[in-house]
Amino acid sequence: MKVLVLGAGQLARMMALASKPLNIELRAYDVGSAQVVDPLSPGISFGDLSAGIEFANVITAEFEHISHQVLAQCEASGKLLPTSQSIKTGGDRRLEKSLLEQAGVNNATHKVVSTKTDFDDAIATLTFPLIVKSALAGYDGKGQWRLKALAQTEAVWREVDTFIKEDTSGQSQAVVVEQMVSFDRELSMVGVRSKTGKTQSYPLTENHHTNGVLSVSLATNEYQSLQSQASDAFNKIANALDYVGVLAIEFFQVGDALLVNEIAPRVHNSGHWTQQGADTCQFENHIRSVCHLPLGSTDLIRPTAMINVVGTDSVPDSILSIPSVTMHWYGKTKRAGRKMGHINVSGSDKKELLYRLQQVAKQLPKIDFPEVSNYVNQLL
Numbered sequence: 001m002k003v004l005v006l007g008a009g010q011l012a013r014m015m016a017l018a019s020k021p022l023n024i025e026l027r028a029y030d031v032g033s034a035q036v037v038d039p040l041s042p043g044i045s046f047g048d049l050s051a052g053i054e055f056a057n058v059i060t061a062e063f064e065h066i067s068h069q070v071l072a073q074c075e076a077s078g079k080l081l082p083t084s085q086s087i088k089t090g091g092d093r094r095l096e097k098s099l100l101e102q103a104g105v106n107n108a109t110h111k112v113v114s115t116k117t118d119f120d121d122a123i124a125t126l127t128f129p130l131i132v133k134s135a136l137a138g139y140d141g142k143g144q145w146r147l148k149a150l151a152q153t154e155a156v157w158r159e160v161d162t163f164i165k166e167d168t169s170g171q172s173q174a175v176v177v178e179q180m181v182s183f184d185r186e187l188s189m190v191g192v193r194s195k196t197g198k199t200q201s202y203p204l205t206e207n208h209h210t211n212g213v214l215s216v217s218l219a220t221n222e223y224q225s226l227q228s229q230a231s232d233a234f235n236k237i238a239n240a241l242d243y244v245g246v247l248a249i250e251f252f253q254v255g256d257a258l259l260v261n262e263i264a265p266r267v268h269n270s271g272h273w274t275q276q277g278a279d280t281c282q283f284e285n286h287i288r289s290v291c292h293l294p295l296g297s298t299d300l301i302r303p304t305a306m307i308n309v310v311g312t313d314s315v316p317d318s319i320l321s322i323p324s325v326t327m328h329w330y331g332k333t334k335r336a337g338r339k340m341g342h343i344n345v346s347g348s349d350k351k352e353l354l355y356r357l358q359q360v361a362k363q364l365p366k367i368d369f370p371e372v373s374n375y376v377n378q379l380l
């Protein structure tokens with residue numbers, strides 16, 4: 001079996017690592033260079049997209065902001081899983097919101113805005129505080145404005161209007177104006193759907209962000225009462241898209257209820273803990289599903305946390321002397337704000353996990369991991 005992944009970043013790399021034991025050969029299409037590469041040693045080119053399509057039995061994706069032309073070419077080959085519509089839905093908040101509405105999945109009250117009239121209507125209908133998010137190419141908190149009071153609306157509109165007009169994506173840009181949700185915490189869940197429509201979900205993960213970027217994910221299986229709501233949302237979304245593969249959902253927890261914030265039609269950063277904490281990791285399950293293999297169990301086998309390594313290419317080696325700590329580097333060149341790797345930490349129970357997490361946090365430099373220690377101390 002041969003798989004081509006659209007995108008050649010760390011997610012393709014981790015899919016490649018998970019594919020090897022299954023005897024599946026995986027290559028990745030680097031959208032920047034428009035070349036097909038081996039994500040484990042990206043220096044060598046295997047040709048252009050047509051060569052990649054020719055090589056593969058199955059084509060999948062590691063991110064949702066892929067040009068429609070590339071998606072159309074892959075879909076025409078009959079090898080693309082999930083469908084281009086699923087991938088586009090994850091990359092356009094308008095499509096995402098309309099999917100959630102149609103599938104009957106709870107999400108924040110919102111309005112789609114492309115003109116001043118739409119904006120004025122949104123301001124008149126929704127209640128402050130509001131958050132304004134770009135419809136296209138918005139991730140990790142980019143392309144967002146916070147709107148606390150009426151006095152700010154003109155200034156924010158001027159910025160939003162410029163942002164819409166200066167868009168170079170070739171698609172029509174817009175924003176979604178959304179009611180701010182006063183949430184208790186942010187959770188996410190990764191699930192997988194097979195070609196035959198079978199679905200399985202991993203346990204909900206609690207997420208902590210620093211400057212809009214995920215910094216720690218914690219999977220302990222303690223959100224049992226919310227798990228069925230999350231799995232129900234996953235089933236509705238995945239079935240509506242006739243989805244094949246791994247799909248992640250980010251939620252806001254408000255009391256006993258979950259509201260969907262956004263979906264990602266791919267393996268997800270908040271699911272990296274599954275490499276050490278689940279029976280079958282998200283990368284292997286994605287490959288299994290798109291290659292039409294039986295799905296692996298998504299059971300949590302031990303409480304596990306993931307710490308993102310952002311903007312630095314070194315961490316103290318001494319963390320590896322702590323039991324059940326594993327390091328995952330992505331082989332990327334250091335750049336400010338770039339996700340460079342992650343650390344997984346496991347324990348036989350939550351208490352042991354938190355103890356080990358605290359030991360790791362103490363050794364990580366505050367400059368590179370500004371909030372990890374405080375967050376972990378709060379959990380203790």
Ligand code: AMP
Pocket residue numbers: 108131133138139140141142178179180181182186209212250261262
């Ligand atoms: P997003 O790009 O939609 O994931 O948003 C980035 C972050 O902004 C989220 O992780 C939340 O912390 C926050 N956020 C987004 N939407 C809302 C909302 N409607 N209410 C409150 N916080 C939000």
